[in-house]
Amino acid sequence: MQSNELKIFNTLSRTKEVFKPVNAPFVGMYVCGPTVYSNVHLGNCRTFISFDVVYRYLMHAGFKVRYVRNITDVGHLTGDVDIGSEDKIGKMARLQKLEPMEIVQQYTNGFHDMMRVFNTLPPSIEPTATGHIVEQVEMVKEIIDNGLAYVQNGSVYLDTQAFIGKYPGVYGKLSGKDQDNLQTETRALKNQSEKKHPSDFAIWVKAPEDHLMHWPSPWSTGFPGWHLECSVMSTKYLGSPFDIHGGGMDLQFPHHENEIAQNFSACGCAPSNYWMHGNMLLMNGKKMSKSDGNSVMPEELFSGDSPLLTKGYSPMAVRFFMLQTHYRSTLDISDGALQAAEKGFKRLMDAYKTLFALKHSDGSINESEEVEITAACDACYTHMNDDFNTPMTLASLFTLVNKINTYKDGGSVVSNISQAALEKLQQTFKEFIEDVLGLKEEASTDDKIVDGLMELIIDIRQESRINKDWSTSDKIRDTLNELEVQLKDGKEGTSWSKL
RNA sequence: GGUCGGUUGGCCGAGCGGUUAGGCAGGGCUCUGCAAAAGCUCGUACAGCGGUUCAAAUCCGCUACCGACCUCCA
Secondary structure (H helix, E strand, O other): OOOOOOEEEEOOOOEEEEOOOOEOOEEEEEEOOOEOOOOOOHHHHHHHHHHHHHHHHHHHOOOEEEEEEOEEOOOOEOOOOOOOOOEHHHHHHHHHOOOHHHHHHHHHHHHHHHHHHOOOOOOOEOOEOHHHHHHHHHHHHHHHHOOOEEEEOOEEEEOHHHHHHHOOOOOOOOOOOOHHHHHHHHHOOOOOOOOOOOOOEEEEEEOOOOOOOOEOOOOOOEEEOOOHHHHHHHHHHHOOOEEEEEEEHHHHHHHHHHHHHHHHHHHOOOOEEEEEEEOOEEEOOEEOOOOOOOOOOHHHHHHOOOOOOOOOOOHHHHHHHHHOOOOOOOEEEOHHHHHHHHHHHHHHHHHHHHHOOOEEOOOOOOHHHHHHHHHHHHHHHHHHHEOOOHHHHHHHHHHHHHHHHHHHHOOOEEOOOOHHHHHHHHHHHHHHHHHHOOOOOOOOOOOHHHHHHHHHHHHHHHHHHHOOOHHHHHHHHHHHHHOOEEEEEEOOEEEEEEO
């Protein structure tokens, strides 16, 4: 069944649910951002591109969205709290002999640059963990006051057993773990000395002597637990509960599960109504992950400087490549798949350009043609409403690509559909490609000199063709080809594009 | 070991009870000075076995592979 209602797959219920915002037309969306201790890899980018499309489509659908995406700049540890772990940013600062905030600034800048390159929209608010220490200390106090956390040697732990007693059925629901399950699983972990129970987790951590980043608190000089910042910053800016909480699949447990426990513990309600999780980007069938040395940096992809790639790929081709797969499916990256995507993307964008050069003229209307075109336009909405199905949306756009190219072949004059239908086609293309999917023409063809020169060259070649001087015309074509400029001889004359 | 998910044509990937997914690659044709581009067209699928059903890629069971999470990870 298809309908005009937006449906979102909610991890909590494992079903697609009709999206009903708490306070329509306002929508609050929170997405877990990066920990800025090194460069983002392509897997990170996929998640943010996925949620960029969600953000764009919600706005396109008329919602007023406040999109909050945090920057984790403290509290994210390299391992378990009890086993000599180290703050990720603090560690980089120590290794590079820099201030932690220098590390944070450097990689935050890099992250922003990359997001811009991929044409993702900046969030409405991008709060940092270190900017919200006061609020985090407050939440720890509330949780202690509610009897759901305990202090141990200056650190504070959320008491999962007490939590389960007070809010049965909450802890473990998101990640699909029942309580027995959680117990047996964590029983195997060693050396959880300070905790009353193995599944308890730190919400405030007493800083070791040499720890670079620390703040005063009623319990110790220390720093907040990793999960706490999201609880605090999401509810501070979006209220409680807000609408959509997103993040990568791998954050489901323990991060999101713990976040839910913190929110319940502090104020008795869930942080958000809809939980969305983007699936992983794979590399040779395995999750792309920095710690496993199995990651590709976007820069390598753009330059082609990798043994796995035969060439470089543009950011927009990569974005298109990602959108050809649903956000909840894994996507395996490979050179062959990227090449296919690159060509498909080019075909789409060529048609997009062609579309706005079409002219309408009155003629006899072909009903079925008109129906087919308007149906494909409407289908874009139907597909996006079905849990943001970008691959299906692209499929509909490609059926329109075919129509557009047929009109071009026929002399670029459209007379078998109404003017309104042509305008609808143009509007749909523009809105979905640019506004919703966030795809844009690769830069650098808007140079006036280049355009003028190309016009001249094409003109000269045309003259030699008329004179049947094939060696000159082919020389022009071949030389341009070497420069990655492709000439296309059509009924309406010759056009060109970059390869 | 526990939990969850996946296995679709040469490749990437949708679909998830009856209807063409789509892109890329390949064959044929049209257009073209030739090519490219574009159009038309063709072919090869649903891991295996069993079951439910008038009907199964789609539901159920078993088997075999693969992956994610359970430990930092988008």
